[in-house]
Amino acid sequence: MMIIFDAIHAMDTKGIVLLSLLFVFLIIQLVYYWFYLAKPYYLRKAIEKGKIVQPSSQPPVSVIICASNEYQNLEVFLPVILEQNYPLYEVIFVDDNSVDGTAELLSRLAFRYKHLYHTYIPEGSKNLSRRKLGLTLGIKAAKYDTLLFTGADCHPDGPDWISCMARHFTEKNSIVLGFSSFEKYPSRYTAYDYFFSNLQMVALALKGRPYTGNGRNLSYDKNWFVQQKGFSNSNFLDFGEDDLFINKIARKDNLAVELTPQSVIHVKMADYATWKDLKTGRMITRKYFKPFSVNFWGMEKISRILFFALLLLNILWFTPNGMLLGTAFFLFSVRLFTQLFVINKVAGLLKLPKFYFTLVLFDFIQPFVDEYFYLYSTFRRRKDYNWKYERR
Numbered sequence: 001m002m003i004i005f006d007a008i009h010a011m012d013t014k015g016i017v018l019l020s021l022l023f024v025f026l027i028i029q030l031v032y033y034w035f036y037l038a039k040p041y042y043l044r045k046a047i048e049k050g051k052i053v054q055p056s057s058q059p060p061v062s063v064i065i066c067a068s069n070e071y072q073n074l075e076v077f078l079p080v081i082l083e084q085n086y087p088l089y090e091v092i093f094v095d096d097n098s099v100d101g102t103a104e105l106l107s108r109l110a111f112r113y114k115h116l117y118h119t120y121i122p123e124g125s126k127n128l129s130r131r132k133l134g135l136t137l138g139i140k141a142a143k144y145d146t147l148l149f150t151g152a153d154c155h156p157d158g159p160d161w162i163s164c165m166a167r168h169f170t171e172k173n174s175i176v177l178g179f180s181s182f183e184k185y186p187s188r189y190t191a192y193d194y195f196f197s198n199l200q201m202v203a204l205a206l207k208g209r210p211y212t213g214n215g216r217n218l219s220y221d222k223n224w225f226v227q228q229k230g231f232s233n234s235n236f237l238d239f240g241e242d243d244l245f246i247n248k249i250a251r252k253d254n255l256a257v258e259l260t261p262q263s264v265i266h267v268k269m270a271d272y273a274t275w276k277d278l279k280t281g282r283m284i285t286r287k288y289f290k291p292f293s294v295n296f297w298g299m300e301k302i303s304r305i306l307f308f309a310l311l312l313l314n315i316l317w318f319t320p321n322g323m324l325l326g327t328a329f330f331l332f333s334v335r336l337f338t339q340l341f342v343i344n345k346v347a348g349l350l351k352l353p354k355f356y357f358t359l360v361l362f363d364f365i366q367p368f369v370d371e372y373f374y375l376y377s378t379f380r381r382r383k384d385y386n387w388k389y390e391r392r
Helices: 002-009 013-037 039-048 071-082 102-112 130-141 161-166 188-206 222-227 243-249 272-286 291-318 322-349 359-379
Strands: 061-067 089-095 116-120 146-149 154-156 175-178 180-184 218-221 255-258 265-268
Touching: 013 039, 013 188, 013 291, 013 322, 039 188, 039 322, 061 071, 061 130, 061 161, 071 089, 071 102, 071 154, 089 102, 089 130, 102 116, 116 130, 146 161, 146 222, 161 175, 175 188, 175 243, 180 188, 188 255, 188 272, 188 291, 188 322, 188 359, 218 222, 218 243, 222 243, 243 272, 272 359, 291 322, 291 359, 322 359
Parallel strands: 061 089, 061 146, 089 116, 175 255, 180 265
Antiparallel strands: 146 218, 154 265, 175 218
16 A cells, blocks of 8 residues: 555656546546446346336337338348237338339238238339338328337347337337347447447436437337428438437437347348448437437547547556556556446347457447548538538
């Protein structure tokens, strides 16, 4: 102990400031992880201990899928959705002018599964977002008020997906957020990035600050669609049918989060270009979110970058002093083990792949990757046409 005090006493003012700042940003990061990102883990533990009772509602459900030229995925994944263990539901598929045999496949499946219905976007229809138009057609065709959305490149693990999502619908809750994860992916980093964005989404929702939804595993009452006049709040964008819609309507008193392995949707994200489009779309819609969520996670990224920067400065400054260099590495280790615990506990409770040796690298580069895509979405040619909105 005396050695530590002597080492601290020998520090100059700059050294004290550097180590103190490193400690401050460590505390900020620990607050984000233990009080927010660990919230899904706390919820599952409370349910397992019987402190929170899972609801058991079973309203009739309309599952809506819109896609184009997804024959190979539909052939494998659609039967899983059509064979759910649920008393009353329908599946509505909206075909966006597929030319790969999708129509023939749907006709064959409809003969076998009487609760499968399919329609199509009329050829020549002009709409800024074909997906929004397709979902609108599917919602209008839905017989039931409880709507559940997923994609043609997605599938649940088993037959209880609808049951897990729909059970939360009560007089109080009319929006349900579900978790999704990459099953096939262009790189391990893309899988981590997608996992972490889903974790941020559900963590803030569980803290009473919902701000987005993921259209691959999302459910809400049809009345919201009618009340909001469809996707009118994001008609100026090619994107936003899920995240901006939920950002508009979600509050802490009308939303629930579903976190069981049976409810997770697995996404086949086989190529980088598809992930790039997904990432770009998220960055485009981000600036239209409510300010709190953007600023909240923005501060997390800033504190993360500053933590790593100060860690590097401390290493350079204290290299001759083994005791203080060890102190800096100890603070880094505290954050690292916190990350490993929180992220892998959440991944484990959802039965998803865990992250170990790659975590430090992915954690370090993620803020810079996000800013790259934000700048890319800002300065590229406006395929999304949001310039129309900005010039109003």
